[in-house]
Amino acid sequence: MSRPAIDFYLEFASTYSYPAAMRIAALAEGAGVTVRWRPFLLGPIFKAQGWDNSPFNIYPAKGRYMWRDLDRICARLGLRFRRPDPFPQPSLLAARLAHVGLDEGWGERFCRAVYAAEFGEGRSIGDEGVMRDLLQGLGVAAEPALARARSDEIKERLRATTADAERHGVFGAPTFICADGELFWGHDRMAEALAWAVRPPR
Amino acid sequence: MSRPAIDFYLEFASTYSYPAAMRIAALAEGAGVTVRWRPFLLGPIFKAQGWDNSPFNIYPAKGRYMWRDLDRICARLGLRFRRPDPFPQPSLLAARLAHVGLDEGWGERFCRAVYAAEFGEGRSIGDEGVMRDLLQGLGVAAEPALARARSDEIKERLRATTADAERHGVFGAPTFICADGELFWGHDRMAEALAWAVRPPR
Numbered sequence: 176m177s178r179p180a181i182d183f184y185l186e187f188a189s190t191y192s193y194p195a196a197m198r199i200a201a202l203a204e205g206a207g208v209t210v211r212w213r214p215f216l217l218g219p220i221f222k223a224q225g226w227d228n229s230p231f232n233i234y235p236a237k238g239r240y241m242w243r244d245l246d247r248i249c250a251r252l253g254l255r256f257r258r259p260d261p262f263p264q265p266s267l268l269a270a271r272l273a274h275v276g277l278d279e280g281w282g283e284r285f286c287r288a289v290y291a292a293e294f295g296e297g298r299s300i301g302d303e304g305v306m307r308d309l310l311q312g313l314g315v316a317a318e319p320a321l322a323r324a325r326s327d328e329i330k331e332r333l334r335a336t337t338a339d340a341e342r343h344g345v346f347g348a349p350t351f352i353c354a355d356g357e358l359f360w361g362h363d364r365m366a367e368a369l370a371w372a373v374r375p376p377r
Numbered sequence: 378m379s380r381p382a383i384d385f386y387l388e389f390a391s392t393y394s395y396p397a398a399m400r401i402a403a404l405a406e407g408a409g410v411t412v413r414w415r416p417f418l419l420g421p422i423f424k425a426q427g428w429d430n431s432p433f434n435i436y437p438a439k440g441r442y443m444w445r446d447l448d449r450i451c452a453r454l455g456l457r458f459r460r461p462d463p464f465p466q467p468s469l470l471a472a473r474l475a476h477v478g479l480d481e482g483w484g485e486r487f488c489r490a491v492y493a494a495e496f497g498e499g500r501s502i503g504d505e506g507v508m509r510d511l512l513q514g515l516g517v518a519a520e521p522a523l524a525r526a527r528s529d530e531i532k533e534r535l536r537a538t539t540a541d542a543e544r545h546g547v548f549g550a551p552t553f554i555c556a557d558g559e560l561f562w563g564h565d566r567m568a569e570a571l572a573w574a575v576r577p578p579r
Contacts, residue, residue, distance in 0.1 A: 224436050234426050234548065236546050236547070236548040237548045237549070239546060240546065240548065240560060240562055243560070244561075244562075244566075247569075344438050344441060344442065345438070346436060346438040346439045346442065347439075358442060358445070359446075360442055360446075363565050364446075367449075
């Protein structure tokens with residue numbers, strides 16, 4: 176039997192995707208699960224729900240709570256935390272670059288670097304200069320990566336991933352989908368999703 | 378020093394309040410925390426956010442996920458689960474009766490009985506006959522309790538609890554608020570809330 180796999184749908188503007196992205200590799204390794212990183216965009220999915228902004232901005236009490244909750248989670252996990260301004264950050268460029276990286280072998284490291292910059296240091300991930308810094312920090316030549324991020328091939332790959340997410344019922348991030356279609360939403364369901372992925376077939 | 382206490386804001390129409398209500402007494406006892414049960418109404422709070430229905434009905438993908446997630450949670454915890462129809466159930470009468478019971482010493486048992494009937498058996502908690510059954514099952518005389526539930530005193534107590542919830546930033550249920558004002562939202566934050574309640578002052 177092949178090793179169990181899980182789809183990890185992440186959105187770079189999503190706050191709870193930060194601790195999930197920083198932790199999933201180690202947890203999945205321990206559980207014996209292969210993770211397929213699937214960067215997508217929540218914007219089109221939120222738009223279909225009638226939202227043109229983050230629900231954490233639309234509903235202020237929920238937003239205030241989320242920042243406090245994220246702060247507590249990061250403190251518990253030993254992750255740096257700094258709230259980016261503005262929120263949400265434009266995530267399109269980072270998402271396209273992540274798809275380049277996932278094709279070229281530096282994608283997961285890049286995803287973690289983006290989240291660490293955005294929510295650990297409060298940097299602006301929509302800024303091409305910041306992306307250049309992160310790529311260089313990973314030893315990746317920035318110009319070819321940025322050029323490929325603007326290619327039709329990569330734009331289409333991101334669109335297709337977002338369409339996959341919507342088709343599978345994704346409505347927020349992070350979301351984890353097991354091979355049998357079972358869906359888990361939120362950083363606080365990550366361990367449960369990994370356990371589901373390896374449970375014996377019924 | 379007095380025993381640490383926590384406010385438990387519950388809404389009888391709220392799905393995730395079901396496992397929280399069934400479990401909190403035992404967990405709080407183990408943690409050495411006193412729980413103050415505070416039945417309130419989410420309706421006025423949702424209305425202020427522009428919702429005239431449960432967000433699980435307004436956003437169907439989120440709703441489908443919630444029912445599946447609740448089913449998994451109940452299976453894991455050994456709780457019966459049956460989805461009530463319609464959802465959400467009208468919770469006003471149960472909330473008023475709960476305030477009567479909390480004043481008369483049978484409130485917590487009544488709250489658990491309401492949730493078990495609603496989400497364990499799919500019964501209609503807006504039905505006065507169902508409320509009568511539950512009260513009788515607890516050995517409580519139904520008529521005086523129902524009469525008092527309709528009194529201005531009890532109506533005002535429920536209104537005041539809902540106003541307290543809103544003032545403290547409650548936007549969903551269940552919500553747990555520690556003596557220092559720290560707020561935790563959701564059944565999946567219950568253990569963390571209890572741990573917060575007993576941590577040494579900084």
